[in-house]
Amino acid sequence: MGVVSNKVERENLKPGDHIYSWRLAYAYSHHGIYVDKGNVIHFTQGDGQEIGTGTGLDHIIGSSLPQHPLDNPCPICGDESRRAGVISSCIDCFLLGGDLYRYEYGVTRAFFLAKARGTCTLALSESEEQVIHRAFYFHCMGFGVYHFMKNNCEDFALCCKTGLKVFPTAKVGQSGQVASFQAAAPTTFQAFLSVPLAVLARSSPLVYAATTIGSLVASYGTYCVKRYINDTGVRQDVKRVVLEG
Template sequence: MKIINEILTILMQLMWKVVRPEDLKLGDHVYRYGYYGLYSHHGIYVGEGSVIHFTRTKSQKTIFPSVLKTSYKQEVSSSCPECGYQESINRGVVKTCLNCFRQDGKKLQSLHRYEYGWPLLRFKFARRGTCTTLLDTKLPHQVVNKARELHANNLFGDYNLINNNCEHFATYCRTSYRASEQAAFFCECVGKIKEAKEWTMKKLLWRN
């Protein structure tokens, strides 16, 4: 049974970039899925079982209201006994334990390692929010220092789903560039939907 579990773990690591907490390295850009895998939440592993990540900075409307509503009720009632994190109080750039980072409602999601420097052709077929074509040229301690600096002063501006989210934060720590592949993909999809709608309207008008 132990051998089977080890084989399954290796397969998951290869196929889904799943990483065990004990295998994390300083400066790793990690993420976990949320809301049935529709989006991914990102952060930087800074050692000692802690992740620095960027969260909503104020009571903003979201495309996932039911999940956040449930999470909010849980956080208001108590703070994390391990790291003291409380979502209703701690906003912006926060430092939490791995379990708080992995928390999605009542479920602990698996951790994944974000990858850099993907070739463009390979990237086009990859799931957005899991990798980027950007190169990470920083050393691990530089990544960690940048994350700690932003956390100490809460210096990453207001959270914005499209222009300034958790993936922007993590890629900035790793590359000094703010980039969010899942946000870019979302905007691309919205653009194509608008184009399709306009094309359909023109066809209908032409027929009339």
């Protein structure tokens, strides 16, 4: 397991690996399942868009990603990367020029909290054969409607690896990066809200510094707890996916 980085070389990949690549200066990551011979099965909105928020940000994200011209598709996987849903493409189209990373499974609690969002889980992976079987099944049958918060590419890869999926009524899926975004927003606001309160109280510089540091530490602790309880290996609102014959 990579303590500092999950970066991996292509020649070290194994069938059934959950891989990902960062996009837009680490703003988010795109996830998929490595099958074999340079092929990756992954879940996308289609037409070059791998993330959707329902806002104007989608156009910015889509236009910022490198794409093959319509009249010059990828010589390996054709125009597969422009389709919506669960698709199979070559690893170059999956990476879009980014670096290759491997998602870690069965990590310890300390390791999980030390790592960045959406890079590992406490949940255990099932066998290579089961993972690949699910990936191909979803490639044929679909994985539902793409939803940034509830059903995205990381949710897809986690389901292929563990056979677990959150209930449809959940507000947030099992995606580690989405859980981190959700956890970070309120805790960051609370941390900075306490700073002007200290000023208004006309505290001494020492008290002011202690108040600020204490608030930041408490907010980070809350952030870690929220990340932890939303992990696939811990949360209780997951169920096993039964594949139809």
